[in-house]
């Protein structure tokens with residue numbers, strides 16, 4: 001009898017141990033679409049931002065902000081638990097979203113920011129349809145290619161193809177993966193642009209149904225292309241900072257429905273591969 005009780009107690013202890021081991025194995029997440037905007041002050045202080053990242057298991061970010069001061073602050077913070085990958089935001093104020101692609105001062109802004117020496121990309125920028133054909137957009141794409149910078153483009157499919165036409169060597173992270181472009185077309189674009197196109201999934205529709213379950217289309221897309229997707233919070237307004245926990249709870253909800261290898265790639269493996277040291281570093 002005593003032996004049996006001891007065995008049950010032992011098994012119970014083992015179960016508790018396994019549960020906590022599983023909790024410790026919580027997926028690390030890289031937030032590849034983060035804005036730490038300052039207009040004129042940020043929603044959260046740096047200390048609060050750090051706590052939000054800790055709470056959500058965020059161990060890496062693509063840092064951008066409008067103006068770029070927020071990115072400078074995140075870089076200067078040097079938190080040991082967080083990898084910060086800074087991108088140049090080509091905007092000073094919100095209204096630049098409408099005009100930057102025809103504004104010669106945009107390139108000046110990009111060039112002067114680039115002098116800081118630590119940037120890995122340009123974006124997020126917004127561009128739709130034929131507006132992408134402007135000379136200033138081409139100059140920016142060429143600037144990025146010459147310096148091995150990624151472009152983080154919030155654009156429709158037409159503009160995406162124009163960006164690649166400007167310079168076939170462009171490497172583009174497609175913000176929101178086209179929002180609603182059909183999964184079959186997304187797959188086609190990814191296949192045509194190997195090592196040049198990745199999909200970032202904030203605000204992307206259709207991944208799960210109303211019950212929170214992965215849809216068949218997206219399950220199939222991840223099965224084929226789990227090496228091409230990134231997660232993002234897109235904290236473009238204060239409400240997104242306020243809802244940060246919910247955003248990542250939802251991501252974790254569908255990541256848990258994928259095979260572990262696929263989930264790990266999308267959660268942070270792809271970002272670590274993309275933003276690892278540059279050749280020569």
Ligand SMILES: [Zn+2]
Pocket residue numbers: 124154175176234
């Ligand atoms: Zn966007």
